[in-house]
């Protein structure tokens with residue numbers, strides 16, 4: 102039983118003759134009972150026709166309709182039988198006075214109804230008609246199955262041609278008075294959107310077809326359905342002359358007539374102006390919308406861990422100069438490859454707590470990193486499976502090693518960046534001195550505590566960073582003598598201290614520097630990161 | 644695992660990351676040679692070549708002046724942000740500073756390349772001796788950032804180290820030959 106009221110009748114009548122489909126009529130009657138949209142559209146159409154025929158047939162039924170739901174039902178049944186192919190005997194029993202005289206009109210109504218059933222809707226262009234039928238449900242479900250996603254809930258997202266808004270607006274203007282007459286508070290916003298109706302009809306069916314997964318509004322898994330309708334693309338064009346401000350060309354958009362822009366322009370245009378440029382109600386299309394390929398999207402999954410880098414000729418990220426690749430691999434690629442294939446993700450974004458130069462090793466517990474995995478097809482893994490994945494990464498290369506690998510939340514990832522500035526880092530550097538030094542010449546370095554450096558942005562990064570003098574603290578240092586020209590220098594520093602520049606001085610731009618301390622030119626031959634003291638992600642016991 | 648690291652011979656910071664370019668006899672003035680150190684990131688450091696008269700004949704530096712005209716001082720150069728907004732834009736023959744030696748000889752140091760001035764070396768104002776002691780590192784004159792699309796072409800008018808050394812060696816012969 103459709104939840105319609107007396108005041109819906111003028112709306113229904115107007116929209117039926119305008120060429121609206123049964124479900125679009127429900128939308129404009131502001132029917133928000135989902136079940137009403139789910140029933141077969143033919144049945145809805147019959148019920149609508151019956152509902153208005155009631156009144157046309159005579160005052161007595163109209164009176165009955167307003168008395169109670171019981172009689173309303175009965176009279177409705179009667180109206181229904183009149184336009185259907187029920188045996189005449191039944192009809193005669195229910196409505197003897199009408200049926201006898203109306204047989205001629207009956208067949209005319211029947212033809213009219215067939216016509217209305219097959220007619221393409223002027224508002225939804227078929228989307229709420231055959232495009233949300235069982236065939237379409239199966240097509241969507243098959244497309245999703247083919248992608249082999251792992252998911253336990255879904256949500257449909259719908260992309261509609263922008264001109265649907267224009268047609269909707271035209272139709273709204275057509276019945277605006279009647280809708281407002283229904284109640285003081287009803288307005289255009291109360292008309293149920295095509296999108297909503299489509300989802301009400303389709304979501305449950307698609308979910309059922311996919312093995313009964315849940316339909317959740319904020320599901321991590323989105324099934325994107327898109328329709329286009331080239332035939333009516335020009336519907337929007339008049340808006341560009343009435344509201345040029347709304348349609349400014351942008352670089353990455355194919356057309357200026359985006360849904361957003363069209364909606365904005367429709368909000369601005371006066372009714373009179375709209376009616377001057379666009380037919381009301383909209384004209385009859387010859388073809389229905391074209392469904393585009395189904396686009397599935399799973400929200401990103403985040404994975405974090407710590408990595409060691411044991412190689413002095415391995416960049417952290419792909420190193421490309423003038424479009425040419427410099428090194429054959431990178432830390433992020435070595436880590437990402439097994440993860441991408443395990444999660445079957447489309448891509449990734451890599452981030453880490455600082456980074457080391459291509460020639461620097463990262464030892465100790467390693468450097469925290471996190472990866473956003475884009476559109477993962479699989480994302481539920483047991484602890485054992487993640488451990489296995491970590492093993493796979495570690496077996497794939499001896500240049501890197503990963504530990505503490507774990508799935509994390511997007512929010513937790515920010516903790517890695519938060520800690521960066523305050524945290525300390527430990528390094529070991531192999532130092533060369535121009536003048537020969539004795540063991541005792543360097544021991545004073547061990548006693549230096551909390552040495553504050555003024556570091557100008559190093560020349561090696563100045564091309565891409567702002568010029569500034571930054572104060573950084575070396576908390577402590579220790580030395581290990583090798584020979585008169587070499588010693589190992591251990592440093593514990595505030596994060597963000599440039600170690601290489603502290604050693605060679607960077608044209609005197611880092612002060613004090615090791616050259617000044619030792620009163621000879623010094624250079625750095627090797628550098629290892631010994632520890633990055635960020636306590637995220639949490640350690641996982643081996 | 645060191646991926647074939649070599650430890651015996653250690654090239655200097657300049658050897659490792661910079662290319663040396665030269666301009667000999669700047670503006671036709673004999674031996675006023677400039678050396679431009681270009682980092683692999685395209686940034687350039689302007690220095691005196693070791694053959695520059697300031698570094699010859701036991702001269703010492705009396706003063707360095709970045710005020711290149713009444714209206715323009717390179718010391719007023721300020722850059723802000725990653726894009727280095729506000730930096731003075733220099734052409735090849737833009738003067739950077741004037742160096743006066745204790746024997747009252749005066750030399751003008753030029754940009755030699757087109758680009759945005761990022762900084763001048765204020766340390767040499769306090770310690771002019773840095774110019775003599777470390778002409779190619781702490782005694783640098785200025786840092787210039789060429790435009791991205793000119794990072795290759797700006798050195799086309801400059802001499803490579805080999806070409807410069809040939810010129811210098813010919814000078815030696817010319818000087819030793821009696822005229």
Ligand SMILES: [Zn+2]
Nearest residue numbers: 122125222225
């Ligand atoms: Zn419709």
